[in-house]
Amino acid sequence: MEIIQLLLDGFLVALEPTNLFLVIIGCAVGLFIGAMPGLGSVNGVAILLPVTFIVPPTSAIIFLAAIYYGAMYGGAVSSIMLGIPGASTAVATTFDGRPLAVQGKADMALVAAAVASFAGGTISVILFTAFAPPLAHVALAFGSAEEFALMLLAFGTFIGLGGDDIPKTIFSILIGLVLSAVGLDVLSGQPRLIFGDIPGFFHGINFLVLAIGIYGIGEILWTIESSRGEVQVSQAVVTVRRIIDSLKQMGKSIKTVIMGSFVGYFVGLLPAAGATPGSIMAYGFAKTMSKDPDSYGKGNVDGVAAPESANNAASTGSMLPMLTLGIPGSPTTAILLGGMVIWGLEPGPRLFVDQTEFVWGLIASLYVANFFSVVLNVAFIPLFIWVLKLPFTILAPVIFVLCVVGGYAPTQDMHDVWLMLIFGVVGYLMRKLDYPMAPMVLAIVLGPLAESSLRQALLQSEGSLMVFIERPISGPIMGVALLLFLLPVFKAIKAKLTNSKGEVNAASGG
Amino acid sequence: MRRAELIMAIVLAIFSAYLMWKSTELPIGWIPEEGPGGGAFPFWLSTGMLLSCLWIIWRWFRRVTPQSRSNLPYFDSQSATLIGLVAVALTAMIGSIHWIGVYGAIPFFFIFYMKFIGRHSWLQTSAFAIGAPVVTFFFFEIMLHITLPKGETEPLFYPLYDLFL
Incomplete structure (x- = not known):
């Protein structure tokens, strides 16, 4: 019952005129950012975080969470209309969304995406409301050893489950952590890693500089290179009658939507996973469970509903570890976490105790954002189609200018703008060679906390590493983290075994 | 590669x-x-x-x-030219901020990007080249009170400061 009371208080915060206004604007902005090819929630949140400094932290996070949410809805639009995913989270939506659009049923696919997103969002927010407080309560008992173990777990999931090249993933995590160590040493106060004695490095490298560099400049360079070909926009006829008909048809997809929501939510909880694998897994499950799996990929509405419910559910899921443990579940939540530090809040389990208004205001705003996203989404369909026809040579300079101004605003130092450009270009060159970028952004956000928890734990134990293994909570977490680090090794051994077995069979058979 | x-x-x-x-x-x-x-x-x-x-x-x-x-090139010549052009334009824009400020650099960047890379009409190009700095000024300087660098153009803004701040 206490939860319901807190949630109601949260609604009072979320429905304050300023916050309500910010939710609506955030959803609308998110929808457009999500709908633009190449840009997703992480780009929108990274580029727009600097403009939130004028409002109080609660309003700021409500605005950014609304962008996050809106972008999950919007991603489907370009997947369906252009056949290019608006963001990686909407890749699975193209599988059936595009064929539907080609068959002239774009409106049906868009409505299915919107309704599934709404259902996914709602189911996951309810799960979130139920799970978050108990988890935060348990986390209150965490000391520095547990904190460090959790971070190791977060990095372990990238290595074990991220699916990227292992040494490149490790490199990406480590360089993010080293970059976070630039500036003044937190414990001794001495300057450290001041490259070329440039004074700009004394205030450290702001995570936003890296995030805007990679997700703003790097991403646009990537899109410029990959989308040189002309993009074909599908025509869509949208009438109220057709929308109502599509809504009626959605009744058949209820089972798929519920399944997608649960898969998305629980996959979203994992730090390395998030919405992209969540939506692809949900698509896979829907296809396996279906009575007619052959119709998938040829324009089955369930093939749109499953990934779209999952990616919205995952975006809520990834906020759970961010709010309760201070460990982000996705690159977007990593940036939100960094934002909290800038706004003067201390992320971690104490947030639920010390900042109830902030936490519950955010949770309630998710319910509100969910409602407005679905309304705006359906209402804006014609506008989306117009914007998507804007050539990229107009969008790109607009986004570049936003990046430059956004990179300057937080510290008001041109040094950071140059650094952002370097990160953007180098990040783009590395990404072309499959170096994953998300672990780096996560690491620069978690770096300061990882270092201080490690050093404090070691100081308390007088240098003995056993402190991480002996304690009742950190021990098992360390065990799981270790398993995740070793997972690729097991996989490699298994692959080798099956390979040699195959060879033996082939030899005996031949 | x-x-x-x-x-x-x-x-x-x-x-x-x-x-x-x-x-x-x-x-x-x-x-x-x-x-x-x-x-x-x-x-x-x-x-x-x-x-x-x-x-x-x-x-x-x-x-x-x-x-x-992979034997494919890391960059084919077409994308190398395009990405190179964009990167140089960005560097030139950021560099020129030190000298002519944000409000001088943004219009030049738009003119270069939209006219010479995008081949849009002068009407469209000038709409963005003029509109973008105006929107930036009102949003950042007036609404958010974040002063953006103006370089040599600083004195031109004194009347605007008097008017709005």
């Missing part, structure tokens, strides 16, 4: 070694009563970076990754 993979790994390995050396400016060992020294965290992490670069290079020799087997 194959050559690029090796060059990138070598460059990153050198950078890692530089970071290791740079970290030793602070103590990297154990300081009694204080715990690990200030340089320990970055030192051991950059050691890990160096090791993972060596691992990447080893895998390159064994042709494990798709890049290390």
Whole structure:
């Protein structure tokens, strides 16, 4: 019952005129950012975080969470209309969304995406409301050893489950952590890693500089290179009658939507996973469970509903570890976490105790954002189609200018703008060679906390590493983290075994 | 692609070694009563970076990754020209902010990008070249009270400050 009371208080915060206004604007902005090819929630949140400094932290996070949410809805639009995913989270939506659009049923696919997103969002927010407080309560008992173990777990999931090249993933995590160590040493106060004695490095490298560099400049360079070909926009006829008909048809997809929501939510909880694998897994499950799996990929509405419910559910899921443990579940939540530090809040389990208004205001705003996203989404369909026809040579300079101004605003130092450009270009060159970028952004956000928890734990134990293994909570977490680090090794051994077995069979058979 | 993979790994390995050396400016060992020294965290992490670069290079020799087997160019000439142009334009824009300020640099950037890369009409180009700085000014300077760099153009803004701030 206490939860319901807190949630109601949260609604009072979320429905304050300023916050309500910010939710609506955030959803609308998110929808457009999500709908633009190449840009997703992480780009929108990274580029727009600097403009939130004028409002109080609660309003700021409500605005950014609304962008996050809106972008999950919007991603489907370009997947369906252009056949290019608006963001990686909407890749699975193209599988059936595009064929539907080609068959002239774009409106049906868009409505299915919107309704599934709404259902996914709602189911996951309810799960979130139920799970978050108990988890935060348990986390209150965490000391520095547990904190460090959790971070190791977060990095372990990238290595074990991220699916990227292992040494490149490790490199990406480590360089993010080293970059976070630039500036003044937190414990001794001495300057450290001041490259070329440039004074700009004394205030450290702001995570936003890296995030805007990679997700703003790097991403646009990537899109410029990959989308040189002309993009074909599908025509869509949208009438109220057709929308109502599509809504009626959605009744058949209820089972798929519920399944997608649960898969998305629980996959979203994992730090390395998030919405992209969540939506692809949900698509896979829907296809396996279906009575007619052959119709998938040829324009089955369930093939749109499953990934779209999952990616919205995952975006809520990834906020759970961010709010309760201070460990982000996705690159977007990593940036939100960094934002909290800038706004003067201390992320971690104490947030639920010390900042109830902030936490519950955010949770309630998710319910509100969910409602407005679905309304705006359906209402804006014609506008989306117009914007998507804007050539990229107009969008790109607009986004570049936003990046430059956004990179300057937080510290008001041109040094950071140059650094952002370097990160953007180098990040783009590395990404072309499959170096994953998300672990780096996560690491620069978690770096300061990882270092201080490690050093404090070691100081308390007088240098003995056993402190991480002996304690009742950190021990098992360390065990799981270790398993995740070793997972690729097991996989490699298994692959080798099956390979040699195959060879033996082939030899005996031949 | 194959050559690029090796060059990138070598460059990153050198950078890692530089970071290791740079970290030793602070103590990297154990300081009694204080715990690990200030340089320990970055030192051991950059050691890990160096090791993972060596691992990447080893895998390159064994042709494990798709890049290390690929004969495709890292950049084809068309995208190299395009990306190069964009990167130079961005660098020039950021560089010129020091001199003519944000409000001088943005219009030039739009004119270059939209007219010469995008080949849009002068009408469209000038709409963005004039509209973007105006919107930026009202949003950042007036609404958010964030002063953007103006370089030599600073005196031109005094009347605007008087009017709005």
